[in-house]
Amino acid sequence: MPERIQKILARWGIASRRKAEQMIIAGRVRCNGQIVTLGDQATPGQDQLAVDGQLLQAQNRPEDLYILLNKPRGVMSTCHDPHQRRTVLGCLPSRWQRGYGLHPVGRLDADSTGAILLTNDGVLTLALTHPRYHLPKTYKVWVAGHPKQAALRVWRQGVELDGVQTRRAVVRVLRSTPEQTLLEVILREGRNRQIRRIAAQLGYPVVSLHRSAIGRLGLKSSPDSPSLALGEYRQIAKPEIEQIFQLSTLLGKLNLPQAVSENSVCGSRMIS
Template structure:
Protein backbone atom coordinates (compact mmCIF):
# COMPACT_ATOMS: atom_id res chain seq x y z
CA UNK A 1 0.00 0.00 0.00
CA UNK A 2 1.43 3.42 -0.95
CA UNK A 3 1.56 6.32 1.48
CA UNK A 4 -0.52 9.40 0.89
CA UNK A 5 1.30 12.18 -0.90
CA UNK A 6 0.99 15.77 0.32
CA UNK A 7 -1.68 16.52 -2.28
CA UNK A 8 -3.72 13.50 -1.15
CA UNK A 9 -3.90 14.44 2.54
CA UNK A 10 -7.20 15.73 3.94
CA UNK A 11 -7.43 19.51 3.85
CA UNK A 12 -7.05 21.54 7.00
CA UNK A 13 -5.30 21.13 10.35
CA UNK A 14 -6.30 18.86 13.21
CA UNK A 15 -8.70 20.63 15.53
CA UNK A 16 -6.75 19.87 18.71
CA UNK A 17 -3.62 21.35 17.10
CA UNK A 18 -5.50 24.50 16.04
CA UNK A 19 -6.80 24.94 19.59
CA UNK A 20 -3.32 24.47 21.03
CA UNK A 21 -1.90 27.12 18.67
CA UNK A 22 -4.66 29.50 19.82
CA UNK A 23 -3.59 29.06 23.45
CA UNK A 24 -6.52 26.97 24.68
CA UNK A 25 -4.32 24.26 26.16
CA UNK A 26 -2.16 21.27 25.36
CA UNK A 27 -3.24 18.92 22.60
CA UNK A 28 -4.14 16.31 25.22
CA UNK A 29 -6.28 18.86 27.10
CA UNK A 30 -7.98 19.85 23.86
CA UNK A 31 -8.73 16.22 23.06
CA UNK A 32 -10.47 15.99 26.43
CA UNK A 33 -12.50 19.11 25.60
CA UNK A 34 -13.55 17.52 22.31
CA UNK A 35 -14.48 14.23 24.02
CA UNK A 36 -16.63 16.18 26.49
CA UNK A 37 -18.56 17.92 23.70
CA UNK A 38 -17.32 21.36 24.73
CA UNK A 39 -16.03 22.37 21.29
CA UNK A 40 -18.13 23.63 18.38
CA UNK A 41 -17.01 24.24 14.82
CA UNK A 42 -19.30 26.39 12.68
CA UNK A 43 -22.11 25.84 15.18
CA UNK A 44 -21.74 22.03 15.32
CA UNK A 45 -20.54 20.12 18.39
CA UNK A 46 -17.46 18.11 17.42
CA UNK A 47 -16.59 14.89 19.25
CA UNK A 48 -14.45 13.40 16.50
CA UNK A 49 -10.75 13.30 17.31
CA UNK A 50 -8.59 14.31 14.37
CA UNK A 51 -11.25 16.50 12.76
CA UNK A 52 -9.50 18.85 10.35
CA UNK A 53 -10.46 22.52 10.10
CA UNK A 54 -9.27 25.63 8.28
CA UNK A 55 -8.10 28.04 11.02
CA UNK A 56 -8.52 30.99 8.66
CA UNK A 57 -12.25 30.46 8.10
CA UNK A 58 -13.65 28.13 10.79
CA UNK A 59 -15.73 29.58 13.64
CA UNK A 60 -14.52 27.64 16.67
CA UNK A 61 -16.01 27.93 20.17
CA UNK A 62 -15.03 26.37 23.48
CA UNK A 63 -17.77 26.41 26.15
CA UNK A 64 -19.63 28.92 23.99
CA UNK A 65 -16.74 31.39 23.78
CA UNK A 66 -15.23 32.22 20.40
CA UNK A 67 -11.62 31.14 19.91
CA UNK A 68 -9.90 33.28 17.29
CA UNK A 69 -7.65 31.06 15.20
CA UNK A 70 -6.82 33.21 12.18
CA UNK A 71 -3.08 33.62 11.86
CA UNK A 72 -1.36 36.99 11.85
CA UNK A 73 -3.98 38.81 13.92
CA UNK A 74 -2.78 41.08 16.72
CA UNK A 75 -4.98 42.50 19.50
CA UNK A 76 -3.40 44.93 21.97
CA UNK A 77 -4.41 47.06 24.94
CA UNK A 78 -2.50 50.35 25.24
CA UNK A 79 -2.49 52.80 28.14
CA UNK A 80 -2.32 56.07 26.18
CA UNK A 81 -0.67 58.91 28.09
CA UNK A 82 -1.86 62.50 28.00
CA UNK A 83 -0.29 64.43 25.14
CA UNK A 84 -0.18 61.49 22.71
CA UNK A 85 -2.45 61.80 19.67
CA UNK A 86 -4.63 58.86 18.59
CA UNK A 87 -3.10 58.41 15.17
CA UNK A 88 -0.37 56.24 13.68
CA UNK A 89 1.48 59.23 12.16
CA UNK A 90 1.29 62.99 12.63
CA UNK A 91 2.47 65.63 10.13
CA UNK A 92 3.02 68.09 13.00
CA UNK A 93 5.51 65.76 14.66
CA UNK A 94 3.50 65.20 17.83
CA UNK A 95 3.95 61.88 19.70
CA UNK A 96 1.59 59.22 18.35
CA UNK A 97 0.19 55.82 19.27
CA UNK A 98 2.66 54.24 16.84
CA UNK A 99 5.56 55.65 18.86
CA UNK A 100 4.42 53.55 21.83
CA UNK A 101 4.22 50.30 19.85
CA UNK A 102 7.78 49.88 18.61
CA UNK A 103 8.10 46.47 20.28
CA UNK A 104 5.13 45.30 18.17
CA UNK A 105 6.48 46.87 14.98
CA UNK A 106 6.72 43.57 13.12
CA UNK A 107 2.92 43.17 13.20
CA UNK A 108 1.53 44.45 9.89
CA UNK A 109 -1.33 46.92 9.57
CA UNK A 110 -1.85 47.93 13.20
CA UNK A 111 -4.33 50.74 13.85
CA UNK A 112 -6.23 52.10 16.85
CA UNK A 113 -9.88 51.27 17.55
CA UNK A 114 -11.71 54.56 17.99
CA UNK A 115 -9.94 57.52 19.57
CA UNK A 116 -8.99 59.28 22.75
CA UNK A 117 -8.25 62.99 22.32
CA UNK A 118 -4.73 64.20 23.07
CA UNK A 119 -5.68 65.47 26.54
CA UNK A 120 -7.31 62.16 27.55
CA UNK A 121 -5.61 59.06 28.91
CA UNK A 122 -6.18 55.39 29.33
CA UNK A 123 -7.31 52.32 27.47
CA UNK A 124 -7.03 52.27 23.71
CA UNK A 125 -7.39 49.06 21.71
CA UNK A 126 -4.99 48.49 18.82
CA UNK A 127 -5.36 45.71 16.24
CA UNK A 128 -4.97 44.67 12.63
CA UNK A 129 -8.34 42.90 12.72
CA UNK A 130 -10.37 45.23 10.52
CA UNK A 131 -13.78 43.60 10.87
CA UNK A 132 -13.56 43.48 14.66
CA UNK A 133 -12.41 47.11 14.84
CA UNK A 134 -15.25 48.24 12.58
CA UNK A 135 -17.90 46.54 14.68
CA UNK A 136 -16.45 47.69 18.00
CA UNK A 137 -16.87 51.30 16.91
CA UNK A 138 -20.22 50.89 15.10
CA UNK A 139 -23.22 52.34 17.00
CA UNK A 140 -25.28 49.25 16.18
CA UNK A 141 -23.33 47.06 18.63
CA UNK A 142 -23.37 49.51 21.55
CA UNK A 143 -20.12 48.31 23.10
CA UNK A 144 -19.83 50.09 26.49
CA UNK A 145 -16.80 52.12 27.51
CA UNK A 146 -16.04 53.20 31.08
CA UNK A 147 -14.30 56.43 32.09
CA UNK A 148 -13.03 57.99 35.28
CA UNK A 149 -13.66 61.72 35.01
CA UNK A 150 -12.37 64.38 37.40
CA UNK A 151 -14.48 67.53 37.64
CA UNK A 152 -14.87 70.44 40.03
CA UNK A 153 -17.89 70.51 42.34
CA UNK A 154 -20.27 71.00 43.89
CA UNK A 155 -22.35 68.52 41.88
CA UNK A 156 -26.12 68.38 42.27
CA UNK A 157 -28.09 65.12 42.13
CA UNK A 158 -30.17 66.71 39.40
CA UNK A 159 -27.03 66.95 37.23
CA UNK A 160 -26.40 63.22 37.63
CA UNK A 161 -30.01 62.51 36.66
CA UNK A 162 -29.62 64.76 33.63
CA UNK A 163 -26.51 62.87 32.46
CA UNK A 164 -28.43 59.60 32.74
CA UNK A 165 -31.60 60.85 31.06
CA UNK A 166 -29.90 62.68 28.22
CA UNK A 167 -28.00 65.83 27.28
CA UNK A 168 -28.65 67.68 24.03
CA UNK A 169 -25.46 68.32 22.02
CA UNK A 170 -24.96 70.03 18.67
CA UNK A 171 -24.96 66.66 16.89
CA UNK A 172 -27.86 65.14 18.81
CA UNK A 173 -28.74 63.87 22.28
CA UNK A 174 -26.51 61.59 24.33
CA UNK A 175 -27.00 59.91 27.67
CA UNK A 176 -24.78 58.00 30.06
CA UNK A 177 -25.60 54.32 30.55
CA UNK A 178 -24.51 54.87 34.13
CA UNK A 179 -22.78 57.59 36.15
CA UNK A 180 -21.80 57.69 39.82
CA UNK A 181 -19.48 59.50 42.21
CA UNK A 182 -16.59 57.23 43.21
CA UNK A 183 -14.44 59.71 45.15
CA UNK A 184 -14.44 63.28 46.41
CA UNK A 185 -11.67 65.41 47.90
CA UNK A 186 -12.66 68.97 48.70
CA UNK A 187 -14.09 70.54 45.58
CA UNK A 188 -12.68 67.84 43.30
CA UNK A 189 -15.05 65.02 42.34
CA UNK A 190 -14.20 61.76 40.58
CA UNK A 191 -17.00 60.28 38.50
CA UNK A 192 -17.29 56.88 36.88
CA UNK A 193 -19.21 57.26 33.63
CA UNK A 194 -20.27 54.47 31.28
CA UNK A 195 -21.58 55.03 27.78
CA UNK A 196 -21.59 53.29 24.41
CA UNK A 197 -21.32 56.44 22.31
CA UNK A 198 -18.22 56.96 20.19
CA UNK A 199 -18.67 60.52 19.01
CA UNK A 200 -15.76 62.94 19.03
CA UNK A 201 -14.96 64.23 22.56
CA UNK A 202 -18.44 63.18 23.65
CA UNK A 203 -17.63 62.85 27.38
CA UNK A 204 -16.04 66.29 27.52
CA UNK A 205 -18.92 67.86 25.59
CA UNK A 206 -21.53 66.23 27.86
CA UNK A 207 -19.90 67.60 30.99
CA UNK A 208 -19.33 71.02 29.42
CA UNK A 209 -23.05 71.12 28.66
CA UNK A 210 -24.00 70.49 32.31
CA UNK A 211 -21.51 73.07 33.59
CA UNK A 212 -18.69 70.81 34.81
CA UNK A 213 -15.71 70.93 32.41
CA UNK A 214 -13.42 67.91 32.59
CA UNK A 215 -10.21 68.34 34.58
CA UNK A 216 -8.89 64.86 33.80
CA UNK A 217 -10.31 61.97 31.77
CA UNK A 218 -9.12 58.35 31.94
CA UNK A 219 -10.74 55.46 30.05
CA UNK A 220 -10.58 52.32 32.19
CA UNK A 221 -12.60 49.76 30.23
CA UNK A 222 -13.61 48.98 26.63
CA UNK A 223 -16.11 46.15 26.40
CA UNK A 224 -14.62 43.17 28.25
CA UNK A 225 -11.11 44.67 28.36
CA UNK A 226 -9.97 46.44 31.56
CA UNK A 227 -7.04 48.84 31.86
CA UNK A 228 -6.06 47.22 35.14
CA UNK A 229 -2.50 47.97 36.28
CA UNK A 230 -1.08 48.49 32.79
CA UNK A 231 1.44 51.31 33.10
CA UNK A 232 1.04 54.56 31.20
CA UNK A 233 2.69 54.35 27.79
CA UNK A 234 2.82 50.54 27.77
CA UNK A 235 0.90 47.96 25.76
CA UNK A 236 0.07 44.28 26.21
CA UNK A 237 -1.47 41.52 24.14
CA UNK A 238 -5.11 40.80 24.93
CA UNK A 239 -5.80 37.42 26.45
CA UNK A 240 -7.63 34.73 24.51
CA UNK A 241 -10.68 35.28 26.71
CA UNK A 242 -10.67 39.05 26.10
CA UNK A 243 -10.45 38.57 22.34
CA UNK A 244 -13.23 35.98 22.43
CA UNK A 245 -15.45 38.25 24.53
CA UNK A 246 -14.94 41.18 22.14
CA UNK A 247 -15.90 38.99 19.18
CA UNK A 248 -18.96 37.76 21.03
CA UNK A 249 -20.04 41.29 21.90
CA UNK A 250 -20.23 42.24 18.23
CA UNK A 251 -21.60 38.98 16.83
CA UNK A 252 -18.41 37.61 15.27
Protein backbone atom coordinates in the same frame (compact mmCIF):
# COMPACT_ATOMS: atom_id res chain seq x y z
CA MET B 1 -9.85 41.30 -11.72
CA PRO B 2 -8.35 44.77 -11.06
CA GLU B 3 -9.40 46.58 -7.87
CA ARG B 4 -8.60 49.93 -6.37
CA ILE B 5 -5.48 49.53 -4.29
CA GLN B 6 -6.95 51.07 -1.14
CA LYS B 7 -9.65 48.37 -1.20
CA ILE B 8 -7.02 45.66 -1.34
CA LEU B 9 -5.13 47.16 1.60
CA ALA B 10 -8.34 47.37 3.63
CA ARG B 11 -9.24 43.76 2.90
CA TRP B 12 -5.81 42.67 4.10
CA GLY B 13 -6.34 44.51 7.37
CA ILE B 14 -3.39 46.78 6.63
CA ALA B 15 -5.51 49.85 7.32
CA SER B 16 -9.00 51.23 6.97
CA ARG B 17 -9.81 52.50 3.48
CA ARG B 18 -9.43 56.08 4.66
CA LYS B 19 -6.04 55.33 6.19
CA ALA B 20 -5.02 53.36 3.10
CA GLU B 21 -5.79 56.41 0.98
CA GLN B 22 -3.61 58.51 3.26
CA MET B 23 -0.80 55.96 2.94
CA ILE B 24 -1.07 56.13 -0.84
CA ILE B 25 -1.00 59.94 -0.79
CA ALA B 26 2.10 59.78 1.44
CA GLY B 27 3.88 57.63 -1.14
CA ARG B 28 4.16 54.58 1.12
CA VAL B 29 2.55 52.14 -1.34
CA ARG B 30 4.11 50.69 -4.49
CA CYS B 31 2.76 48.44 -7.24
CA ASN B 32 5.35 46.49 -9.22
CA GLY B 33 8.00 48.83 -7.86
CA GLN B 34 6.23 52.06 -8.82
CA ILE B 35 4.73 54.51 -6.33
CA VAL B 36 0.95 54.47 -6.76
CA THR B 37 -1.54 57.32 -6.70
CA LEU B 38 -5.19 57.43 -5.63
CA GLY B 39 -7.37 55.68 -8.17
CA ASP B 40 -4.68 53.23 -9.28
CA GLN B 41 -5.76 49.60 -9.52
CA ALA B 42 -4.03 46.26 -9.12
CA THR B 43 -4.88 42.62 -9.68
CA PRO B 44 -4.26 40.47 -6.58
CA GLY B 45 -2.14 37.46 -7.45
CA GLN B 46 -0.64 39.16 -10.50
CA ASP B 47 0.63 42.54 -9.37
CA GLN B 48 3.12 42.96 -6.54
CA LEU B 49 2.01 45.41 -3.88
CA ALA B 50 4.32 46.71 -1.17
CA VAL B 51 3.71 48.93 1.84
CA ASP B 52 6.74 50.59 3.41
CA GLY B 53 8.89 48.29 1.31
CA GLN B 54 7.25 45.06 2.51
CA LEU B 55 5.57 42.91 -0.13
CA LEU B 56 1.98 41.83 0.50
CA GLN B 57 1.99 38.10 -0.08
CA ALA B 58 -0.09 35.31 1.39
CA GLN B 59 2.92 33.74 3.06
CA ASN B 60 3.99 36.95 4.78
CA ARG B 61 0.62 38.39 5.71
CA PRO B 62 1.01 39.84 9.21
CA GLU B 63 -0.38 37.77 12.06
CA ASP B 64 -3.41 39.18 13.83
CA LEU B 65 -2.20 41.35 16.69
CA TYR B 66 -4.15 42.73 19.64
CA ILE B 67 -2.42 45.24 21.90
CA LEU B 68 -3.93 47.13 24.82
CA LEU B 69 -2.15 50.40 25.58
CA ASN B 70 -2.56 52.72 28.55
CA LYS B 71 -2.31 55.92 26.53
CA PRO B 72 -0.43 58.77 28.19
CA ARG B 73 -1.59 62.35 28.02
CA GLY B 74 -0.41 64.27 24.97
CA VAL B 75 -0.29 61.19 22.72
CA MET B 76 -2.36 61.27 19.52
CA SER B 77 -4.74 58.35 18.83
CA THR B 78 -3.55 57.96 15.26
CA CYS B 79 -0.87 55.99 13.43
CA HIS B 80 0.85 59.02 11.90
CA ASP B 81 0.66 62.70 12.79
CA PRO B 82 1.39 65.44 10.23
CA HIS B 83 2.74 67.68 13.01
CA GLN B 84 5.18 65.00 14.22
CA ARG B 85 3.45 64.63 17.57
CA ARG B 86 3.81 61.31 19.39
CA THR B 87 1.18 58.73 18.43
CA VAL B 88 -0.17 55.56 20.02
CA LEU B 89 1.74 53.57 17.41
CA GLY B 90 4.91 55.32 18.54
CA CYS B 91 4.34 53.99 22.07
CA LEU B 92 4.91 50.44 20.81
CA PRO B 93 8.18 48.65 19.98
CA SER B 94 9.65 49.57 16.59
CA ARG B 95 9.08 46.03 15.28
CA TRP B 96 5.31 46.66 15.34
CA GLN B 97 5.33 50.18 13.95
CA ARG B 98 5.64 49.23 10.28
CA GLY B 99 4.48 46.29 8.22
CA TYR B 100 1.78 45.03 10.61
CA GLY B 101 -1.01 47.46 9.78
CA LEU B 102 -1.79 48.21 13.42
CA HIS B 103 -4.38 50.91 13.99
CA PRO B 104 -6.37 52.13 17.01
CA VAL B 105 -9.96 50.94 17.42
CA GLY B 106 -11.63 54.22 18.29
CA ARG B 107 -9.81 57.14 19.83
CA LEU B 108 -9.09 59.11 22.95
CA ASP B 109 -8.41 62.81 22.64
CA ALA B 110 -4.86 63.98 23.25
CA ASP B 111 -5.62 65.30 26.75
CA SER B 112 -7.17 62.00 27.90
CA THR B 113 -5.42 58.90 29.18
CA GLY B 114 -6.28 55.23 29.42
CA ALA B 115 -7.22 52.09 27.57
CA ILE B 116 -6.98 52.02 23.79
CA LEU B 117 -6.91 48.85 21.69
CA LEU B 118 -4.67 48.56 18.65
CA THR B 119 -5.08 45.76 16.12
CA ASN B 120 -4.72 44.80 12.48
CA ASP B 121 -7.83 42.61 12.64
CA GLY B 122 -10.30 44.29 10.31
CA VAL B 123 -13.19 42.08 11.43
CA LEU B 124 -12.76 43.12 15.06
CA THR B 125 -12.41 46.79 14.11
CA LEU B 126 -15.59 46.62 12.06
CA ALA B 127 -17.55 44.90 14.84
CA LEU B 128 -16.46 47.16 17.69
CA THR B 129 -17.05 50.39 15.75
CA HIS B 130 -20.31 49.29 14.12
CA PRO B 131 -23.10 51.86 14.74
CA ARG B 132 -25.49 49.11 15.90
CA TYR B 133 -23.08 47.81 18.55
CA HIS B 134 -23.15 50.10 21.57
CA LEU B 135 -19.96 48.91 23.25
CA PRO B 136 -19.80 50.20 26.85
CA LYS B 137 -16.69 52.16 27.76
CA THR B 138 -15.83 53.07 31.34
CA TYR B 139 -14.16 56.32 32.38
CA LYS B 140 -12.85 57.82 35.60
CA VAL B 141 -13.46 61.56 35.39
CA TRP B 142 -12.36 64.28 37.77
CA VAL B 143 -14.54 67.37 37.43
CA ALA B 144 -14.32 70.78 39.05
CA GLY B 145 -16.82 71.38 41.81
CA HIS B 146 -19.46 69.06 43.24
CA PRO B 147 -22.20 68.09 40.77
CA LYS B 148 -25.70 68.34 42.17
CA GLN B 149 -28.03 65.35 41.92
CA ALA B 150 -30.20 67.23 39.42
CA ALA B 151 -27.21 67.68 37.09
CA LEU B 152 -26.26 64.01 37.41
CA ARG B 153 -29.83 62.97 36.55
CA VAL B 154 -29.73 65.11 33.41
CA TRP B 155 -26.44 63.51 32.38
CA ARG B 156 -27.78 60.01 33.00
CA GLN B 157 -30.93 60.64 30.97
CA GLY B 158 -29.15 62.25 28.02
CA VAL B 159 -27.98 65.71 27.03
CA GLU B 160 -28.50 67.48 23.73
CA LEU B 161 -25.26 67.91 21.76
CA ASP B 162 -25.29 69.43 18.28
CA GLY B 163 -29.07 69.12 18.21
CA VAL B 164 -29.07 65.37 18.97
CA GLN B 165 -29.83 63.75 22.32
CA THR B 166 -27.08 61.56 23.75
CA ARG B 167 -27.82 58.01 24.85
CA ARG B 168 -28.45 57.25 28.51
CA ALA B 169 -25.28 56.94 30.56
CA VAL B 170 -24.23 55.51 33.89
CA VAL B 171 -22.81 58.29 36.10
CA ARG B 172 -21.69 57.56 39.67
CA VAL B 173 -19.94 59.69 42.27
CA LEU B 174 -16.90 57.80 43.57
CA ARG B 175 -15.37 60.37 45.92
CA SER B 176 -14.67 64.06 46.28
CA THR B 177 -12.18 66.59 47.59
CA PRO B 178 -12.94 70.13 48.74
CA GLU B 179 -12.61 71.35 45.14
CA GLN B 180 -13.21 68.36 42.83
CA THR B 181 -15.34 65.24 42.36
CA LEU B 182 -14.36 61.87 40.90
CA LEU B 183 -17.06 60.33 38.70
CA GLU B 184 -17.36 56.96 37.02
CA VAL B 185 -19.01 57.39 33.63
CA ILE B 186 -20.06 54.51 31.36
CA LEU B 187 -20.98 55.43 27.79
CA ARG B 188 -22.46 53.31 25.01
CA GLU B 189 -21.75 55.77 22.22
CA GLY B 190 -18.84 57.89 21.13
CA ARG B 191 -19.19 61.48 20.04
CA ASN B 192 -16.37 63.95 19.69
CA ARG B 193 -15.16 64.92 23.21
CA GLN B 194 -18.56 63.89 24.54
CA ILE B 195 -17.74 63.68 28.24
CA ARG B 196 -15.86 66.97 28.25
CA ARG B 197 -18.64 68.78 26.43
CA ILE B 198 -21.43 67.44 28.67
CA ALA B 199 -19.52 68.19 31.86
CA ALA B 200 -18.81 71.74 30.71
CA GLN B 201 -22.43 72.22 29.63
CA LEU B 202 -23.62 71.18 33.10
CA GLY B 203 -21.18 73.57 34.75
CA TYR B 204 -18.57 71.10 36.03
CA PRO B 205 -15.61 71.16 33.59
CA VAL B 206 -13.35 68.13 33.31
CA VAL B 207 -10.04 68.30 35.15
CA SER B 208 -8.80 64.90 33.98
CA LEU B 209 -10.30 62.01 32.02
CA HIS B 210 -9.11 58.41 32.07
CA ARG B 211 -10.65 55.40 30.30
CA SER B 212 -10.34 52.33 32.48
CA ALA B 213 -12.12 49.73 30.34
CA ILE B 214 -13.41 48.95 26.85
CA GLY B 215 -16.30 46.57 27.38
CA ARG B 216 -14.86 43.93 29.71
CA LEU B 217 -11.31 44.63 28.54
CA GLY B 218 -9.58 46.53 31.34
CA LEU B 219 -6.08 47.71 32.12
CA LYS B 220 -5.68 44.76 34.52
CA SER B 221 -5.18 41.34 32.95
CA SER B 222 -6.80 39.79 36.05
CA PRO B 223 -8.36 41.12 39.28
CA ASP B 224 -5.16 40.34 41.21
CA SER B 225 -2.68 41.72 38.66
CA PRO B 226 -1.37 45.29 38.67
CA SER B 227 -2.88 47.78 36.25
CA LEU B 228 -0.83 48.87 33.24
CA ALA B 229 1.04 52.08 34.00
CA LEU B 230 0.75 55.03 31.64
CA GLY B 231 2.67 54.21 28.46
CA GLU B 232 2.69 50.47 29.18
CA TYR B 233 1.00 47.90 26.95
CA ARG B 234 0.24 44.21 26.84
CA GLN B 235 -0.31 41.88 23.92
CA ILE B 236 -3.55 39.92 24.09
CA ALA B 237 -4.02 36.48 22.55
CA LYS B 238 -6.71 36.09 19.89
CA PRO B 239 -8.75 33.55 21.95
CA GLU B 240 -8.88 36.02 24.85
CA ILE B 241 -10.09 38.79 22.53
CA GLU B 242 -12.76 36.51 21.04
CA GLN B 243 -13.89 35.49 24.53
CA ILE B 244 -13.94 39.04 25.95
CA PHE B 245 -15.97 40.48 23.10
CA GLN B 246 -17.90 37.26 22.23
CA LEU B 247 -16.89 37.99 18.64
CA SER B 248 -18.66 35.12 16.87
CA THR B 249 -21.95 35.95 18.60
CA LEU B 250 -21.48 39.65 17.93
CA LEU B 251 -20.83 39.14 14.22
CA GLY B 252 -23.98 37.05 14.00
CA LYS B 253 -26.08 39.70 15.74
CA LEU B 254 -24.73 42.41 13.45
CA ASN B 255 -25.06 40.16 10.39
CA LEU B 256 -21.41 40.75 9.55
CA PRO B 257 -19.02 38.46 7.65
CA GLN B 258 -16.35 36.43 9.42
CA ALA B 259 -13.81 37.85 6.95
CA VAL B 260 -13.26 41.43 5.92
CA SER B 261 -14.77 42.53 2.62
CA GLU B 262 -13.43 45.43 0.59
CA ASN B 263 -15.69 47.93 2.30
CA SER B 264 -15.60 46.51 5.78
CA VAL B 265 -12.90 48.18 7.82
CA CYS B 266 -14.34 51.20 9.60
CA GLY B 267 -12.41 54.37 10.21
CA SER B 268 -11.60 55.27 13.79
CA ARG B 269 -13.81 57.73 15.66
CA MET B 270 -13.16 60.16 18.51
CA ILE B 271 -15.01 58.87 21.55
CA SER B 272 -14.29 61.12 24.48
